């Protein structure tokens with residue numbers, strides 16, 4: 050497959066570049082444009098980004114590899130990042146992970162045959178208060194996971210229904226401003 | 228003058244030095260890894276921690292506040308500072324590991340961190356013996372590690388490019404290699420991939436690290452993560468001798484070290500000279516060790532029946548030389564000097580020509596237009612083109628030289644170490660009826676077409692001088708013994724452990740690698756003696772250079788002593804007389 054940006058994306062990239070005094074800082078947002086379009090930023094996509102921005106390929110590679118949020122290979126339509134870091138682990142993070150593996154018939158790091166789901170194991174996502182939890186494709190957090198809730202979410206996703214962010218009652222005022 | 232106190236000693240300083248560099252310049256030590264004087268300062272290894280403070284001044288009077296003992300009150304930085312990145316300021320007080328327990332502890336713990344995932348495979352690592360990590364761990368590190376869990380494993384034996392191999396587990400992520408390709412060679416071919424404990428340097432996928440300066444990263448790497456594909460596993464560093472020399476593969480004259488063991492040059496590394504090459508050299512120059520080791524002309528040869536060459540004794544070769552010379556008139560002899568040979572050798576050829584009435588030697592520069600890069604690679608493929616211009620040899624372009632042989636009644640050509648047939652300046656058929664006498668270091672088409680071949684020493688075997696494209700004269704030291712030299716007697720030669728303690732009967736010392744050749748000055752003296760000339764130089768190149776310094780105006784006063792003291796001398800090249808080509 051040949052990877053290309055179309056006119057509209059190139060215009061968007063020009064606008065991004067104009068925001069910074071030099072080109073390098075545009076690397077991150079342009080990688081996002083690429084990932085949103087192609088679903089990943091594998092080696093060929095990295096090459097495309099490097100060429101588009103006229104930056105060294107090694108630089109783009111280094112940036113893409115640094116952040117786990119950039120996918121360096123093709124993934125499923127939904128990437129399930131299950132947290133198994135401390136708080137989630139003690140609240141059953143591994144149970145959820147293994148349940149998912151069993152349910153989808155794949156191991157952590159793999160993608161289902163139909164290309165729908167990829168399971169990943171991740172470290173703390175900063176939602177320890179709602180442990181155990183998982184994140185879906187760099188976006189929505191699904192909290193207080195149970196087997197039933199997992200079933201529900203997977204069923205929904207299969208029908209193209211992304212769960213909503215479960216907004217918690219947040220403090221309206223930052224403590225330091227009170 | 229502003230002052231700084233380091234471990235209780237007072238030093239004065241000028242300008243805005245960084246603390247680590249200032250400490251090193253005083254001959255003191257603070258351990259460090261990522262800092263390099265010719266690159267940017269990322270302060271990422273955290274090894275160079277010291278304690279730093281500033282004296283407190285009374286705000287009103289501006290006087291130093293004193294404690295009850297009359298000493299200045301010092302306000303210390305709340306945390307230890309990385310000395311590589313902090314500027315020295317007036318009145319600064321510094322405590323290094325020499326005088327402060329906290330600093331000692333910080334450096335020790337930092338090493339423990341750095342070593343968590345390090346494989347500690349020094350016994351099989353090429354860097355051992357010249358490894359900053361190994362040395363500093365011995366000096367400042369902990370005795371053991373508290374991290375007894377399984378180490379993180381990373382790729383090993385990664386062929387980053389044709390000349391550089393990576394062992395990612397040994398890497399301490401100092402980023403010296405990536406900074407080198409970003410800031411010095413500017414090819415931007417390397418990056419650090421991943422993060423945390425799994426990071427290491429790599430090229431972009433599918434790309435190869437073929438930077439023409441790639442091997443400098445091997446020198447820079449403070450551990451054994453980057454190694455030379457060529458030199459890997461060939462010798463332990465402590466078995467070798469290190470001898471200063473000059474790169475002869477192009478016109479820049481990079482300062483180098485030749486590393487020898489048992490009289491083979493096993494590797495070549497750059498030697499710091501801020502006037503020429505800073506700390507770097509092109510990869511190409513490192514391949515010259517093969518020129519010094521392989522395919523050498525050893526023992527003279529003479530051609531019999533106009534057909535094949537046979538090896539001959541020196542005496543017989545000199546007799547044959549005289550026969551050839553005496554069978555033709557002096558004006559039928561053409562001398563060809565060489566930009567590939569030293570100032571001394573070309574001078575002696577000129578002198579011999581003058582004494583014998585053979586005229587001034589000719590030469591043709593060895594250029595490869597467009598191959599230069601404006602940094603350390605030059606169009607000029609020879610180390611001494613400027614030198615022979617300054618000596619007054621007569622410059623020809625390629626066609627002129629061939630014409631001179633075919634058209635002007637020349638019946639004998641004497642070439643000093645220049646592969647003119649191989650580089651398509653001359654052709655073999657020019658010598659069908661014309662006699663060719665070759666003084667050379669390596670076998671090639673030119674030597675093979677000759678009627679008489681004399682082996683002479685190469686830059687790795689003699690002390691001699693070369694003038695680079697910018698007119699800087701620099702010299703070599705003998706690194707490799709010939710059949711007739713001996714490191715124990717020649718005080719210019721270095722002696723390593725194996726040389727000192729090995730004997731003929733050990734299997735690591737052989738005679739095989741000593742070439743049967745003579746320095747041009749000794750050979751010309753023998754030839755001169757046979758023809759009734761006294762051109763002996765007992766002190767070799769050094770004495771020849773003294774004579775050149777007295778006789779040739781451009782080299783006035785030049786001596787080995789001055790070259791050694793000042794890492795070479797910038798000669799006054801008159802740009803009108805000498806066209807300088809980069």
Ligand code: SF4
Pocket residue numbers: 397398399400401402403404405428444447448449450452453
């Ligand atoms: S390979 Fe060597 S020079 Fe490069 S980052 Fe690692 S330790 Fe530093």
Ligand code: FES
Pocket residue numbers: 132133134135136137138172173174175176177180182
């Ligand atoms: S441990 Fe899972 S979100 Fe923090």
Ligand code: FES
Pocket residue numbers: 259260261262269270271272273274275276309310311312
């Ligand atoms: S040398 Fe100062 S932090 Fe590495």
